[in-house]
Amino acid sequence: MLHTIKEVFRSPKFTIGLAIFVVMLLVVFIYPLIITDDPLDIIGLGTFFEPGIYVNLYDGLESKTYVLKLEDAAANRIASKLGEQERLDIQEYLLLAGVPEEEIDIEDTEKLLELWLNNYDPTVRFPGSTSAKRKYYARLDASLDGLLSTEAAIIAVKNEETGELEEKSLVKQDDYVNVSKVANVRVLPLGTDNFGRDMLTELVSATGVSLRIGLIAGLVATSIGLTLGLLSGYIGGWVDDVIMFITNLFIVIPSFVLLVLISYSIGQEQRGASTVAIVIGFTSWVWTARAVRAQVISLRHRDHVNLSKLSGHSVAHIIIFDILPYIASYVVMAFILQISSGILAEAGLSILGLGPKTTDVPTLGLMMNWAMIYSAHIMGKWWAYFPVIVVIALISFSLNLMNTGLDQVFNPTLRD
């Protein structure tokens, strides 16, 4: 036994798979201890905030300011508003407005802006330009306003008695605040989702729930498969015939279809994460049953089993002590695969809108479902779907690696 475990850990595939899996488990357990927020809390008003560090502007104004003389500050400021694309767009507009091409130098910011100010007219409509384009130029114009100014911005407060604005402080262009001195800063490493929830917190929580779904589905599927396989293989006769008939039937009838039918029949309100997991388990035991049966049949007439029979041991005793130990490695491998296919099945169901109900807990499938419904993939909001796919792939990759590793240890012909 000890030797077998040693062998298993000598397999690099198994070890890598296990390492990935354990790291994910640790994150799932430790993260909520540090970040205690409810993963379903809606913190952002709006959809799909980009990943980044969010600094409270009000607190920023109140914080101590530092003056830093940085040479490229002005250039950076301009570049953030007036990039390569914007300059080309301006050139295009100016050409349409009749400015000779040789007068336009898109590298010279000052001159370009001057030309723009002199020639841009929001009321003019060029033939062939769409209204989207016109709106774009209006927005561009607004954002360029005051770009070259070096004046400080004025912070004013309303006088409660007179109702007039009174200057409170000035924010100069070389004023800085230290982020660590600002009272409210929120890091959103993966931004927010379509509801404005912190993606990372939600993702960690969803990973935990999905793993639980996989585990429950795997346990249900493996227990059913193991029981039926043992009965069918060991008892044989009509029991075998009946069980194999059912098993073969469910092998050809797609489990996906059964899942859809059952999930739909249960109804959205009754579908908790655990219910979905159990349903998945109930539709995915067939392979385990078939394989366990085949193994039991090959074991049934081995000498040690016959000996046990002759010594008058009960069927239960024989199954537990003389058969199970020999198929244990296989059952463990099947269980590992069931976990990963359970997680995938949940994701598939959720995309169809048949996943667990959305108000309880997040799951990887549900997150994917919402990202798709809100077209995150088409709008380029990668943080809403890509991390989810990566996590699903990592879970299933690590489990499969472990499985392959075990397979190589237990089925030496597969060794390379």
Added chain:
Amino acid sequence: MAKVMLEVNELTTKYITRFKENVYAVDHVSLKVEEGKSLGIAGESGCGKSTLALSLMGYYFPPLHYTSGEIIIDGQNITGLTPDNIRKSILGTEIAYIPQAAMNALNPTQKVIHFIEDVVHAHFPDATKKEIYDLARTRFETLGLNASVLEKYPVELSGGMKQRTVIATSVILGPKVLIADEPSSALDVTSQKKVIKMLRDMMETEIIKSMIFITHELPLLYNVTDDIMVMYAGQIVEKASAEKAVFDPLHPYANGLMGAIIVPEEGLRDVKLTAIPGVPPNLKNPPEGCRFAERCKYAVPQCKVIKVSLNEIGNGRAYRCIFSEDELREFYKDAKSN
């Protein structure tokens, strides 16, 4: 003196395991088989006898690797030949092989005749289908097999029939040396008899010129082969004529093995059936001294430290032990009288 068909000098081959360890499963083995003679190789499973069978072919593929020594077939040293030369001009024509598990030795999705066509074409690309069919038919019928077998798929043949088909296929090109690795141990008694008869017929009709027969069933060797060699942990521990090996074994291991058999000869009936306790040593790190010392009931402390070589004692006899012939015989006499 008769022509030597197969001569092997100090052949050593090794397995390289997945963890890059070397396992010397055949360790400096030398042997000689003359024309018209057969040699039996005996030993427990795992003693290296099947590996020896593979090594004798001179055609190696991972995890088995050639290390040193030479193989000479009918005067031709094949150790220097390229693998492709060996494949083309040695295998099947000079030396042929009958595998241990003949049950799965034939390609399951091919008719027997098509497989034979592939075998013949590998050596004689120009042979026509008709020629091959005639050859196969004659060979099969000489060996007592119905020609209709040729048109069948392996699944359609019974176990015994499959084994005999494999044997007939192996000798289709009339090899000089035939190596039979446990050709009959998986079969029922009737099929076993037929297989043995077939092997003897092939020797008599000179379809094959010499044979090496490998088995763990000693009575079979005594009945089939002229000489017997006993292997233990990759080395030869005893070499003698069949008669001597069975009735006057020298090495304690050989003696133990012979003790474990029932030979239907008068006067041997009362020999006690004694299995040898213990397991063979791990060949990844073979012991310094005698490899059998751990299990030997006559072992003395030196056995574990002194490297023992094969003692040649004339008449083709040899044994690997630090004791003299007489000392050993004395031991066995004492053991028997107790």
Added chain:
Amino acid sequence: MKGYLKYFSGKLAWFLVTLVAAFILNFILPRLMPGDPVAIITQRVVQGMTSQAGVQKVYEQYAELFGTNKPIHEQFIIYMRNIVQGNFGLSFSQYPRPVADILKSSIWWTIALQFPAIIVGWLLGNTLGALAAYLKKGFDKVLMPISIFISNLPAFGMAVILLVIFAVRLKWFPTAGGYGFDMIPNFSWDYIKSVLIHYQLPFWSIVLISIGGQAIGMRAMSIYELNADYVKYSRFLGIKDRKIIGYVFRNAMLPQITGLALSIGTMVGGALVAEIIFSYPGLGSTLLTAVMGQDYPLISASTLIITLMVLIANFLIEILYGVIDPRIKAAQVE
């Protein structure tokens, strides 16, 4: 020939049995669940309706349609009769369009997309798996981890990734649909071109997903066959390695065919979800609309059709397998 006939009739009988079982499951599963489906359906349809008599009337109408007011065996007869006549009732979400009509327009998209994709994926996967088993070393070391990783991507994951790279970023292909949204299906060259362009991404995402799993299976099968006794024996008879590799791959391929038959159900499930990502006008998207619109008749009919398609594909593969593998014919004559 006699052997094959026996094999064929066995498979045919099994096909019919699974067919009946599929009907029974499709019929019984929704009825097994707690609650009155007709009441739930009625509730949805009559939202906003105030007249109690009207609600009652709608309820009775649906009870009649599904026959829930009759004993269960009669319900089954009604159900079967409706199916045989191709009458799946009217869709709720696209009322009053008949369900059969909706399915008729989506089923061909799915068939034309999935079966070629699965077969191409199977062929490519098997070739790669065989190469990995044979070449080992570099090819195997690189290819296998990639295959394992790709085959672990869920089908929808692959679909999304392809869509983002090739449709959103590179704009080589459209992001959604089966043909240009401004087109009406006809036999013009433009239309066919548009269909072909829309076909690429869904097709390749299904192909890529099936390659991985098949490659892994074929590799394991080939390694198993490479270690088979006949390989060693053939080598020692001097047969050329190339010829032996031929035996091995043929023999390894054969079980992969039955493997395809057995796994086609699972593959179709994944592929349907991939269809949804691309809003491809096939059964996957139909199923999604049905679920979203709580369209019970449409869900029931789609799942039935999907099952039938899988069963038929399965049956055809088994029949083909019987023709290809000589052992089948031989083993039947005993």
